[in-house]
Amino acid sequence: MxxxxxxxxxxxxxxxxxxxxxxxxxxxxxxxxxxxxxxxxxxxxxxxxxxxxxxxxxxxxxxxxxxxxxxxxxxxxxxxxxxxSDTKPRMAIFASRFDHCLWDLLLRHKAGELRCDIPVVISNHEDLLPVAEFFGVPYHVVPKTSENKFQAERKEFEILEDYQIDFVVMARYMQVLSEDFLSRYENRVINIHHSFLPAFEGAKPYHQAFERGVKIIGATAHFATVNLDKGPIIHQATLPISHQDTVDDLITKGRDIEKRVLSDGVKLYIANRVFVHGHRTIIL
Amino acid sequence: MxxxxxxxxxxxxxxxxxxxxxxxxxxxxxxxxxxxxxxxxxxxxxxxxxxxxxxxxxxxxxxxxxxxxxxxxxxxxxxxxxxxSDTKPRMAIFASRFDHCLWDLLLRHKAGELRCDIPVVISNHEDLLPVAEFFGVPYHVVPKTSENKFQAERKEFEILEDYQIDFVVMARYMQVLSEDFLSRYENRVINIHHSFLPAFEGAKPYHQAFERGVKIIGATAHFATVNLDKGPIIHQATLPISHQDTVDDLITKGRDIEKRVLSDGVKLYIANRVFVHGHRTIIL
Amino acid sequence: MxxxxxxxxxxxxxxxxxxxxxxxxxxxxxxxxxxxxxxxxxxxxxxxxxxxxxxxxxxxxxxxxxxxxxxxxxxxxxxxxxxxSDTKPRMAIFASRFDHCLWDLLLRHKAGELRCDIPVVISNHEDLLPVAEFFGVPYHVVPKTSENKFQAERKEFEILEDYQIDFVVMARYMQVLSEDFLSRYENRVINIHHSFLPAFEGAKPYHQAFERGVKIIGATAHFATVNLDKGPIIHQATLPISHQDTVDDLITKGRDIEKRVLSDGVKLYIANRVFVHGHRTIIL
Amino acid sequence: MxxxxxxxxxxxxxxxxxxxxxxxxxxxxxxxxxxxxxxxxxxxxxxxxxxxxxxxxxxxxxxxxxxxxxxxxxxxxxxxxxxxSDTKPRMAIFASRFDHCLWDLLLRHKAGELRCDIPVVISNHEDLLPVAEFFGVPYHVVPKTSENKFQAERKEFEILEDYQIDFVVMARYMQVLSEDFLSRYENRVINIHHSFLPAFEGAKPYHQAFERGVKIIGATAHFATVNLDKGPIIHQATLPISHQDTVDDLITKGRDIEKRVLSDGVKLYIANRVFVHGHRTIIL
Missing domain, CATH: 3.30.70.260 (ACT domain)
Structure with a gap:
């Protein structure tokens, strides 16, 4: 049909x-x-x-x-x-060294859960090449430093155009994308933040959560915008924790929820259910 | 509007x-x-x-x-x-001795959460009279035994007609309604069962849950039918438990989820969102 | 025993x-x-x-x-x-006009869930007198303005001493307690904040949540400290929401989780399970 | 340490x-x-x-x-x-054709979440060989029919002994183990059932759940016993569903919870936290 x-x-x-x-x-x-x-x-x-x-x-x-x-x-x-319905959107995954979100997306895609094509993985490190290889997905390494950011993004644009990419998923990609990048792919870059935003914006949210002594942790899938961690939120979920959890425990437990929230957010996007309205989303 | x-x-x-x-x-x-x-x-x-x-x-x-x-x-x-939207359905609450669901319904009604009228509470015991009185709701006692069931239900029908009742909510009412009753109010009697049906049908579900050693308990709001605990399910939820919970603990924890699931089910019904389709429901 | x-x-x-x-x-x-x-x-x-x-x-x-x-x-x-175990702690409830947390505490107490005495309710308004009366709990009105705060708290201290109060629960009490008050009852004043702290500190957290477009709301039971909304967290929980929820819907849904989180926090405190360690809690 | x-x-x-x-x-x-x-x-x-x-x-x-x-x-x-603490238990995974639980266990092991060795995967099919190979885990195919069950289990015992296996995890393994097998590995075979037991015992629980019209699905990790689906429960969790979910949707959503519940159950076992007491478990 x-x-x-x-x-x-x-x-x-x-x-x-x-x-x-x-x-x-x-x-x-x-x-x-x-x-x-x-x-x-x-x-x-x-x-x-x-x-x-x-x-x-x-x-x-x-x-x-x-x-x-x-x-x-x-x-x-x-x-x-x-x-x-018979044209699948083409999704590029950006990843760094953490592999859990990348695995989750590629495994769900293989299982038929994600109705999209994943023609390429782009990373600033070589580490995750074997993961992409297992699924037969081309893996491009584009190293990034504060100096070469401009050139690196030009390289990334070329790759995205070569593969005719429709949208980008940052699977715990540890680099900030430029305003230029985000304006080219407005509301087409999905990021996962490892906290229940707006709590614990910025770096090391699990450390922040541990310090504050919260009893829940969470994850947020949102569109990447120039204002870091302030983009329209697509999906969120939380998990109970306790005083027994060390920062390492939070990181471990958090992986579970990060990957689920990101994949669920991507599913909503692929199903054409996400409407951006100002800094909010409507999910139909 | x-x-x-x-x-x-x-x-x-x-x-x-x-x-x-x-x-x-x-x-x-x-x-x-x-x-x-x-x-x-x-x-x-x-x-x-x-x-x-x-x-x-x-x-x-x-x-x-x-x-x-x-x-x-x-x-x-x-x-x-x-x-x-300006005609509110008229709901009768049937209760016995447990008061938590009755309180929950009456408090939510008072807070404006339930867009219906609650003109009467019917009970087979006198115990909960003060609760109804607090909210100014008439309280009718219709005692029930296995012998007088037929007459008791005739009395109940009179009350329901006097108050022009549209639907009935069994707030942990501990009597089985007859086939005659249920056919008069088909898909208009909402019951709460204190387990995640179809597990633990019948009596004492928390005792059954304890015996089986499950790690979750739950509650189910459903339409009452002649086949006890088999009516179309409107809403369900569960709660984690542990080996530390005694049967009494399950009963205490269960109260919380019973009342919420029942009230949520009633809200869906009042909002005209529940469609019965065979032994299932569609919630729009 | x-x-x-x-x-x-x-x-x-x-x-x-x-x-x-x-x-x-x-x-x-x-x-x-x-x-x-x-x-x-x-x-x-x-x-x-x-x-x-x-x-x-x-x-x-x-x-x-x-x-x-x-x-x-x-x-x-x-x-x-x-x-x-045979000496019950004596709890005073402070309330203003919102009644849901007060009802929840008093109903749970009546049901035997809270092993404490509740000898008094103190409020800055007369509104909730009937609630306390229903349970036979003395209700003292201590009006508060920015001018009379010092005198009002002296009055409150007298009441707390008269009733030999061990700890205070702020059941959506809408006044800030002074440093003097909090130091007299250090780690013995439990407050409920209607957000998943540290998100949405301060006033009108549901409005803030709506504005930010989050997909979850929550509640936090914590010890009241001079740094508002920064006290040691005892318990937290969250609830999924959607774009369909107006601010009023958030307030309604939030009542449910506020009262549960507060009562659960109070239960842990009464069970002598809460240890304060810096700005965190250990729950044994 | x-x-x-x-x-x-x-x-x-x-x-x-x-x-x-x-x-x-x-x-x-x-x-x-x-x-x-x-x-x-x-x-x-x-x-x-x-x-x-x-x-x-x-x-x-x-x-x-x-x-x-x-x-x-x-x-x-x-x-x-x-x-x-420095001796890791040795776990064998039994799998058939569904790969999600196998992936989940092997990925968590690789991430350091499971403090055990996984020296071997045994399957009645060749399909999942590439998965085991990716992680460098030997994969033994032991085909099973109703005729060769006795001989097949003898072969499995040999493999389990060769690899000095301490316990077995059935990662959606679609064969019933014999009484002889289960008595040799009493309370050392962990199975995952794709329903919130005791609801929907037996085959095709998602079809059963769909037919019954439940509003939640779940998964149960339990010790395998001769009485199928009746073994001591280690861990359970549930997920909300709706009338919109087809049986295929339930299967897809169920995969997520099955793998998490199984891995969480395995973690508890590995941490030596699971005590079997009759047909219940105590989790310390």
Whole structure:
């Protein structure tokens, strides 16, 4: 079954659901799922609607113009995006030396959990080459220092373009991406922070958590932005801990939750369920 | 703001969402939320759609006939139900001697969490009268024995009718309702079972849990049916326990989860989010 | 069964467990539970040991001198404390207008979950008088303004002394206690903060959480200290939320977790399981 | 630091903690942790005590006889076991075609989370050879049919003896072990069942869960016994699900919890924290 997903963000205005569902129905499409949300403070309407196009009377390449026509004639404004279910997004993984998130993503991909392609892993170290090799994924080493950052990122852009990458996942990648990088891939770089943000922003959150004596730890999957650890949050989870846990115990327990939260966040993104609204996300 | 909720259960057929949303839009209604689900095994479509009727061009009492017309002309079949947001369902609480679920329901109601009226508490014991009194809720004692069950239920029916009750919540009510009772209030009697069903059906589930040596306990809110503890499940949750917990500890810890699961189940029901489909529920 | 609990905090030194358990055994005591922990960074030893004194050969009033002798002859130093299981600590509840934590504490107390006496509720408002009255607990109103704070606290001290209060629980009490107050009741004032500290310190944490767009909310029971929201954390828990939750929804959902976390924290304190170590707690 | 762990199961009798801790102290051992539990119904005492033997005045090989002397002279009876922290238990993994639990165990072992040796993987299929190879673990294929079960198990015994295996972990191994096998490795075979037992014993628990319409799924790590799915439970956890989850979704979500529950159960076993008491476990 091939289907198409329409993602809509616009001012809330009567008639949009009717217009879109009428358009689908008149052209013999069958709606599979429809999720919507209205943010009242900003009067913004978000919708994710998916329909089966097997019997759809509009040819695939003409669906976008037809949708444009629906929006124009209804005066709905806003922005929208069409994604066909048989085109998989292409994801690049950035990693450094910690391997748990990389393993988790590649194993879930192999198990069929992640509906995307993973054509490349980029790292500033050689350490994780064997992991990528096991899954037959090309592994590019782009070393980074404070001096060569600009050139290194140029190298990374080349790789990302060669592999026609749609979005980037930082699997405990230990380098800060530049403003230039993040603006090229706006809301398309997913990072995992090893704390329940906004607590323990910055470096060594497990050490901070230990020092503060908290009874829970957590992890946060968010879009990377120039303001470190302040990007829109996609997913979060926590885990109970106790006074018996050393910093090393927190790091060990944290690996479990980091990888799950990151993979769950990536799944939501791949399913076209994540809408960024200011510094928040709407998950439909 | 007054709104109306339309609940639909029918065969999955193209065009229903378009027909309904078109109807709403043409009459100047504004859709507030739309949730739907298709059960593929049975090809059944479920929808809960709510719209603002402030500017709706159809008078309140004519909405039902108009919706009937939409269904008839579209040939959608199935069944549907309209609920206006300003009519609160009327809930009767059945209780025995355990007070925690009763307190929880009445306190949440007082705090504005439960959008329903609670005009009466019925019990087979006098014990909980002071609780109902505190909240100014009439409390009727209907003693029950194996001999007088038939008469007792007749008495209960009278009370339920006097108070124009829409649905019943068994807040750890320790009597089994008859087939006659349950058929009169089909899918309108919510019970709480103090285990994660289907584990530990029947009596004394905490004793059973202790004996089996499980590491979790739980609670299940479900519709009461003739097959005890087999009714459609609305909500469930669990709690970790350890070898240190005695049966009494399980009972104490269990109270916490019983009352929460029951109240959460009741909230879903009141919000018109629960659809019964065979022996399962769809929660939209 | 009457038992005694010995709480020990001292430098870690060989032989302490042997000395104490030998002392108990030689005097025909039966150890019921023994929990200990060594904080390696500071080389501090914490122990909570409870023994049955039914057949104990040392009279009740002579146990403390005898324990002192064990510590002196062993050269163990540090500090220790004896608590008899048949003496219940006396807890004062401070409340303002939010009633959920007050209800929760009083209902759990009535159900036998909290092994303490609750001789008094103090509030800066009259609103919650009916709640205290229902449970037959005296309710004292001590209004507070920025001007009368000093006098108001003197009044509170009198009440606390009249009722021979051992510790104070701030059940969403909306006033800051003075340094004088907190030093008189050091590590004996338990507060609930409605966020997963250290995130969202200060006022209106649910508003802060909504603004930040987090996907979890939480609550923190901690000892009140002069540094607001920075006291040693006793217990924490979190709850998943979504973009659909308004600030009001967060407040509603948060009540559930606030009251549970506070009551769980109070239970640990009453069970003599909480040891304060710098700005952290050890829970034995 | 080398330490020794003493595990004790005996009738509850005054003086045992004093005797053991006195013995340790007199011989200049330093207690690291002490955990105990009394099962009142059966008056059974369980203890796990670990002490540093760096300065211990008794030579390593003479500790067991010395402990035996302590027990004999105290008349404590029961059974006890000594484990030195520098001897790692040797674990064999049995697997079939599902790879997630195998990956999880091997990755955690590589990350240093599992303090054991994994000298061999045994499978009835060739499929998972590459996984074992990646970690350099020998992989033996022992095909099994209902006809050759006896001979196959003899082959397995040989392998287990060749590799001097201490305990076996069934990582979604799809064959039932014989009574003979289980009696040779009594309470030394850990299995993972993909439901929150005792719900959904037997085959296809996710299909059963889907049919019943539960709102949670779970996993159970337990010792394998002749009564399938009835062995002593070591660890359990659950996960919320909804009507939207198909059986395939349950299988996917279940993998996550199965592997975590199994690895957590294995960690507890390796840490010598699991005591079997009838058909229950005590986790110290």
């Amino acid at each position: 091939t289907s198409v997903i329409l993602k809509v963000t616009c001012q809330d205005k009567k008639g949009l659901i009717a217009a879109v569902s009428g358009f689908i129905s008149q052209n013999r499409g069958n709606i599979i799922t429809l999720d919507e949300f209205v943010d009242k403070a900003s009067n913004t309407f978000f919708m994710r609607i998916e329909w089966d196009i097997q019997d759809f009377s509009i040819a695939r390449e003409k669906i976008a113009p037809a949708v444009a026509h629906v929006f124009a004639s209804g005066g709905f404004g806003g922005k929208w995006e069409l994604v066909f | 007054t709104s109306v909720i339309l609940k639909v259960t029918c065969q999955d057929k193209k065009g229903l969402i378009a027909a309904v949303s078109g109807f709403i839009s043409q009459n100047r209604g504004n859709i507030i939320t739309l949730d739907e689900f298709v059960d593929k095994a049975s090809n059944t479509f479920f929808m809960r759609i709510e719209w603002d009727i402030q500017d709706f061009s159809i008078a309140r009492e004519k909405i039902a006939p108009a919706v009937a017309h939409v269904f008839a002309s579209g040939g959608f079949g199935g069944k549907w139900e309209l609920v206006f | 009457t038992s005694v609990i010995l709480k020990v905090t001292c430098q870690d030194k060989k032989g302490l467990i042997a000395a104490v358990s030998g002392f108990i055994s030689q005097n025909r005591g039966n150890i019921i539970t023994l929990d200990e922990f060594v904080d390696k960074a500071s080389n501090t030893f914490f122990m909570r040991i409870e023994w049955d004194i039914q057949d104990f050969s040392i009279a009740r009033e002579k146990i403390a001198p005898a324990v002192a002798h064990v510590f002196a002859s062993g050269g163990f130093g540090g500090k220790w404390e004896l608590v008899f | 080398t330490s020794v762990i003493l595990k004790v199961t005996c009738q509850d009798k005054k003086g045992l903690i004093a005797a053991v801790s006195g013995f340790i102290s007199q011989n200049r051992g330093n207690i690291i942790t002490l955990d105990e539990f009394v099962d009142k119904a059966s008056n059974t005492f369980f203890m796990r005590i670990e002490w540093d033997i760096q300065d211990f005045s008794i030579a390593r090989e003479k500790i067991a006889p010395a402990v035996a002397h302590v027990f004999a002279s105290g008349g404590f009876g029961g059974k006890w076991e000594l484990v030195f």
